[in-house]
Amino acid sequence: MTDTTNGVTLPEAAARRAKASDLYRAVWRWHFFAGLLVLPFMITIAVTGAIYLFRADVDQFVHADFMRVTPVEGQGLAPSRIIEAALAAQPGTAVKFTDPAADNLSTEITVQPESGGRMAVFVNQYTGEVLEVRPDRSTFAWTVRYLHSFRYFGPNPRMLIEIVGGWSILLTLTGIYLWWPRGRKGGVVSVRGTPGRRVFWRDTHAVTGIIAGGFIVFLSVTGMPWSSVWGAKVNQWANGSNFGYPSGLRVDVPMSDEHLDHVAKTSWSLEQARIPETAPPREGMSSIGVDAAAGIFKEMGLHRxxxxxxxxxxTGVFSGSVYPNDLSQQRVIHLDQYTGQPLLDMSYAEYGPLGRWLEFGINTHMGQTFGALNQIVLLVACIGIVLLAVSAAVMWWKRRPSGSLGVPPLPSDRRAFTGLFIILVIGGIIFPLTGLSLLVMLALDLLWQKLSAARDARAFQS
Structure with a gap:
């Protein structure tokens, strides 16, 4: 039996080998393009992610001068006294009181000045001494977090999260295909040669990739909720018609237009959750005050x-929220500011199924679900991602012909791209921004092919 490829009749076995070679070239070419597009960003994400895994320890080390205090048993000041001290140092309106997670940490008060952005005031809760006044969310850990999510550069660059995430998944899937042994023993789970040889870097890249690939897919998928398009849409879908309040927990109180994420740190699932409103006070009624509210939150068992x-x-409310490492302790409580009655008390157990899965993924992504083991495993994965990028760059440099970009060759039969493009299109539909970037890359590839063909034609004529 025979087959025909590009007009040449070949024996069946040879035809199969030609098709396999064409498919390999097609996958290799797009693996190259995916790496070219996202590896620089993956290095940034991996390095900042590795640091952020240990954010509390890093912040308390870098900012020990105002984050750490000496505990004095039985002398903790009331929240109102701490807020009073903060406002004396930074005039404005106190908008948030953050209870220290441990006795040896300072209390943070968030203040909105008459003009400008919010400020964070750190106060020794035992003496009332103001230790630091700085812009809100300006600590080292917050800076690393904003770099990690590209939010540091404004709202639009955050779209890169979705693009990088989608292409990272493509990079992993095509990498697995290229790694597949096909009867080969070297470079599958072992590294051949020495650092001076290209095969050493090829094997290092392949072996590291097959180990880190699962983590790359997991981190890409669980990082998607922070993306501008996909994340926003899934958030809206997951939260349903009442923006985060699962059925059965809706309360018969008016809802404000204020969202929880605008006033306090919250879980991703509840970023769009609207805050209830207190009924207008009757004559003579006054707010219970922050001290009483803090006491109620403690009595209700809100985690430190x-x-x-x-x-x-x-018509505002006292909104208490906490998101510790233990998912079961995540909780949001809204209190009527005049009666102290809970208007809503919601914990992780009350999230919908999709919300629970998303929060589990996000919590694990941030190194919180399984304690130190979670942090160490993801730290190793981040190191693996950096090694993948470095080995890819060295391998490309050693393979690259002088004066050329070194793009992998086209398959002899362009039909080899069909199956690959179907997969790419499906991925592009799931992740819209990745799909748009795919079209851009496809256009650039076609342009590259035309330029290469024109260059080859000129060289032949000369």
């Missing part, structure tokens, strides 16, 4: 390290 978003108008 909680924050209290303070009411800023007559």
């Amino acid at each position: 390290g909680y924050s209290i978003a303070l009411p800023r108008q007559a």
